[in-house]
Amino acid sequence: MATKPSDLGLGQGYALGWHDPSTSVNVPQKGLTAEIVEGISTLKGEPEWMLKKRLKAYKHFLARPMPTWGGDLGEIDFDNIYYYIKPTEGQVKSWDDLPEDIKNTYVKLGIPEAEREFLGGVTAQYESESVYHSVKKELEDIGVVFTDMDTALRERPELVKEYFGTIIPANDNKFAALNTAVWSGGSFIYVPPNTNVDIPLQAYFRINRENMGQFERTLIIVDEGSYVHYVEGCSAPVYTTDSLHSAVVEIIVKKNARCRYTTIQNWSPNVYNLVTKRAVAYENAVMEWVDGNIGSKLTMKYPSIYLMGEGARGEVLSVAFAGEGQHQDAGGKVIHAAPNTSSSIISKSVSAHGGRTSYRGLVRVEPDADHAKSFVRCDALILDPESRSDTYPYMEIEDETAATGHEATVSKVGDEQLFYLMSRGIPEAEAMGMIVNGFIEPITKELPMEYAIELTRLIQLQMEGSVG
Amino acid sequence: MVSAASFDAAAVKALAQRAGDPGWLADRRLQAFERFEALPWPDPSVEAWRYSKLDGFDLSDFRPGMGEHPVVDAPGKIHADVQAQMTIAGERSGQAVQVDADMVHVSADPALAAKGVIVASLSRAAADHEELVREILGAAGVTASDEKLQTLTASFAGAGLFVYVPAGVDVPLPIRSFRYITAAGRAAFAHTVVVAEEGSSVTVIEHLRSPHLSGSALSASTTEIHARQAANVSVLTVQDYGPTLWHFSTARAVIDRDATVRTLAATLGGRFSRSVVESILQGAGSYSEMLGVYFGDSAQHFDNRSLQEHIAPSTKSDLYYKGALKGYSTSVYSGLIHIAKEAQGTDAWQANRNLILSEHSKADSIPYLEIEANDVRCAHGASVGPPDDDVLFYLNSRGLDPAAAERLVVKGFFQEVLDRLRVAEVREILEVAIEAELALDDAEGPGA
Amino acid sequence: MSRVRVCAKGELPDDGAARVMLDGIPVAVFFHGGEYYALADTCSHEESSLSEGLIEDGEVECPKHGSLFDLKTGRALTLPATRPVATYAVRVEGDEIYVESTS
Secondary structure: OOEEEEOOOOOOOOOOOOOOOOOOOOOOOOOOOHHHHHHHHHOOOOOOHHHHHHHHHHHHHHHOOOOOOOOOOOOHHHHHOOOOOOOOOEOOOOOOHHHHHHHHHHHHHHHHHHHOOOOOOOEEEEEEEEEEEEHHHHHOOOOOOEEHHHHHHOOOOHHHHHOOOOOHHHHOOOHHHHHHEEEEEEEOEEEEOOOOOOEEEEEEOOOOOOHHHHOEEEEEEEEOOOOEEEEEEEEOOOOOOOOEEEEEEEEOOOOOOOEEEEEEEEOOOOOEEEEEEEEEEEOOOEEEEEEOOOOOOOEEEOOOEEOOOOHHHOEEEEEEEEEEOOEEEEEEEEEEOOOOOOOEEEEEEEEEEEEEEEEEEEEEEEOOOOOOOOEEHHHEEEOOOOOEEEEEEEEEEEEOOOEEEEEEEEEEHHHHHHHHOOOOOHHHHHHHHHHHHHHHHHHHOOOHHHHHHHHHHHHHHHHHHHOO | OOOOOOOHHHHHHHHHHHOOOOHHHHHHHHHHHHHHOOOOOOOOHHHHOOOOOOOOHHHOOEHHHOOOOOOOOOOOHHOHHHHHHHOOOOOEEEEEEEOEEEEEEEOOOOOHHHHHOOOEHHHHHHHHHHHHHHOOOOOOOOOOHHHHHHHHOOOOOOOOEEEEOOOOEOOOOEEEEEOOEEEEEOOEEEEEEEEOOOOOOOEEEEEOOOOOOOOOOEEEEEEEEEEOOOOEEEEEEEEEOOOOEEEEEEEEEEEEHHHHEEEEEEEEEOOOOEEEEEEEEOOOEEEEEEEEEEEOOOOOEEEEEEEEEEEEOEEOOOOOEEEOOOOOOEEEEEEEEEEEEOOOEEEEEEEEEEEEEOOEEEEEEEEEEEOOOOEEEEEEEEEEEEOOHHHHHHHHHHHOOOOHHHHHHHHHHHHHHHHHOOOOHHHHHHHHHHHHHHHHOOOOOOOO | OOOOEEEEEOOOOOOEEEEEEEHHHHHHHEEEEEEEEEEEEEEEOOOOOHOOOOEEEEEEEEEOOOEEOOOOOEEEEOOOOOOOOEEEEEEEEEEEEEEOOOO
C-alpha cells in the first residue's frame, strides 16, 4: 500500500528560504496608479512610445475582469503590492563590482561556479532591476545581443519597437496588461542569422521584499537559421503575505531557426505565478518550451506556440509538482496556422499531500493549415488520497487533413513496482523517489544537467520526508 | 382538433387534463414550466454550449401536441405508414409506440405483468402506481447545463414510458420504444423512466425516426435509469430522424452497488442533435459502459456530452464514442470523468475517435478529467483525423478503388464499437445505416 | 456590388466607428485622421467586434485580446490573430457615407 508522503518540503525548512535586508535605493508606496506607471518610465529614461504603451496597458488592466477559470485568484490584493524598486544605481559588468549582500545572494544560489563552468553569460535580476550583467566575449564577437530589457530599450530601441507587444499585445489578458504597464527587467536576446549559440544563456530572479511584485519582460528574437537555448530558474524567500509574479515572454523564431526555452520555477509557496509565454515559429522553424513548475502557491502558465510558417514545429514538455497548499495549473497551447506543421505536448504531473495539478491545453488547427500533425500526452501521478489532478485538454480542429491525438492517464504509484524495488533492499522513500523520477524522466532528460541533478535531488528529499 | 396552441401554462394544463394526470403530476408539470420560463436559453458564452450554437432554433416554430393521434389497443392497428418505419426486427417483451406527442400504444408480455413488471405510459403508471412513480420521477437529478430543455420536457411530456422491474425478475427480451414524428412544426416530448430493482435485468431499445420533412420539428427527451443493487440495465437509443429535426436528449443513470448499466447513444439524423448521457456510480462495485456512434453528413451538427461520475469505491466505467463526418457536418464531444475522494479503486476509461471524411467537416473533442482519489486507473484519449494514408494505400494496392477502400476503413472503424453491442438487431440496424451514409453523395452541401 | 449607407458626413467623431450589415456580414467603418476605413467587423481570432476597439496610429485594437489590425489593409499586426480581416471600400457621395463590397 502506498505510503503517505509528507508535504513537498516547501513549507517547512525550505532550503532556500532566507532573504537579505533590503538595500533598495528608494522606497516607493504600495499599489498602482497612472502616476506610478509614469514614474517607472521616467526613472528608466524610456522613449515616449514606451510610456504611451505602458499607460494604455494600465487602462486595459483596470478595465479587464479577473479570469473566472483556472486557479483561485481571490486573495490577490493589488493594492498591497510594490510595483517597482531600484536596488542599485546601475548595472555592473563583472562579478567583483556587485554590492556585497547581493553578491551573497548569488553565492548561495551558486552562480559563480556555474558561470565559470557552464554559462555564456548571466543577466541576474534582483528585485526589479538587472544588477549584474556579464556577457562573455564570445557572444559579443558573434553579434549575439544578450542583455536586460532596460538596456535593450536604450541601446537597440528600433529592434525592441519592432517586436515588443506583437506576440502578446497588452490587452491579451489582465496579467499581460499589468506586465506591459509596469514591466521591469527581464532578458533581451537577439541572435543574428546563421549563428549557433552553443552554451545555454541564463538568468536568475529574486523576489526579496515583502509584497514585491515581479514583472519581468523577456523578448527573444532568433533570426534565420540560428539556434539558442535560454534557461531561467528562480527562487524566492518565504513570506507570509502573498507575492505576485506576472511575467511576459515573447519569442520570435524565424525561418529555419530553433529556440529552446527552459524554465524551472521554484518560487516559495506564497507566490502567485501568473505568466504569459508565447512564441511564433516561421517556416521550418522549431520552438521548444521545457517548463518545470515546482514552487509557488498558484501557477497559471500555458506556454504557447503559433506555427505560422510551413513546416514549423512546436514542442512543449511540462513537468509539475504540487504539494501541500499548492495548485499548478499549467499545460501548453499550439496553434497550427500553416501547412505541414507538427506539434507535441507532453505533460507529467505529480500531486501529493493535498496538492492539485491541472493540465490545461489547446491544440488548434486553423482552416487551410493542412496536414497538421499533433499529439498530446498528459500523465498524472497522485501520490495520496488527499491530492488531486485535473485534465482539461481542448482540441479545435478546422482542417480535414489534420491528424490529432490526445491521451491522458491518471494513477498512483504501482504497488508492484514499489514492492519490487523494496524487495531488492531499497528503502521505501528511496524507491518512491526512483519511481517518481522514472515517471518524469522524459522531461528531465531534456533539462541542462545542472537542473536535472537539482530536480532529481529535490524529489529524493521530498520522498524521504514521507516515510516513518 | 389541431389548433395553434403555443408553449404556455394553458397548454400544460390542457395536456395534463387530456392525459388524465393525477393532481400531483399536473402540479409537477406546472412547476417545471415555471422553472422553464425563468431560465434563459443556453448560448455559447456558457462553456457547455460553446461549440453548439442554437442559431435558427425558435420555439415558436413548433406547437405542442393536442392529442392528434388516438390510442390503439393492438400494434396491428397502428397507422400503416408508422408501422413501415418500425424497422428494428426481433421479438420483444414489450413495446411502446409514440407518434408525435402522443403515446398511441403500450403493451407487454402478460406473463411479465403477472410478475409485477410494469410497462406503461407515464400518465397511466402515475395513476395506477402513484406512490412508486411519485417517488421516482425526477429522482435521478437535473443536468444543469440542459435544464432549459429538461424543464420543457418535464412540462410537456405527455407520452413517456415507465418501466419497472421488481427484484429478481429478468425481462428476457428487449422492450422496444418507437418514436415517430410525422410533420413539420410538431413537437414531441418523451420522459422515460427505467427502474430495475435488486438483481433484476431489462433491456430497452429506443428507435427515433421521421420522414424527410419539409420544415423543422422538435424532439426533446429525458431518460432516468435506476439500477438497484446487482441489477443489470441496458438502454440503447438509435436516433435516426430526418435532416430537419432539432433533437435534445438527456439521460442519467444512477447505479447502485454491484449494478451494471449499459447505454448506447447512436446519432444519425437531425439537423441539430444534442445527447447528454450521465452515469452516477454511487454504489461500490458498480459498472457503466457508455457507447456512442455517430455519422454526420450535409450540414448536420452533433453534440455529444457525457459524465462518468464516480462517488463510490471500486467502481468502473468505460466510455467509447466513435464518429465519422462527411459533407459539411460538424461534431463536438465533451466528456468529464470525475473521481471523488471516496472513490478509491476506480477504473475509468474514456475514448472519443473521429474520422473526417470530407474537406468541410469538423470535429471538436474535449475530454476532461477531475481526479480526487489516487488509487485509481484512469485514462482517456481523443483523436481527430482523416483515414490513415498508409491504410488506404495498402487497400488501393490490393485492387480496391478509393471509394471501396474508404468504405472498408469506415466500417472497420465502427466495428469496434458495434462488436460490443449485445443486442444483434441494434447492431444490424446500425450496420445498415452506416452503409447508407457511405453511399450518400458527398457533394451535398448545406440545405441539401 | 452591393452597398449600404453608413451615416451622414461628420456624424462619426474622430477615431470613432460604426457597425453596419452588408450582405449579411457585419462591417466596421472607422473615421481616423480625416479618412474613412472599412474592415470586416468580426475579429479573425475569436468572436469579437472590431467596431468596439480602440483606434490609434492607423490601427484598430480588438477589444477581446488586443490584436492590432491595419485599418488600410486589414492585416493582422500582432498575435493572437493570425489571419487578416477583409477590407471594404468607403464612398463619400455628397453628404452621405457608403460602404461597398470590393468584389
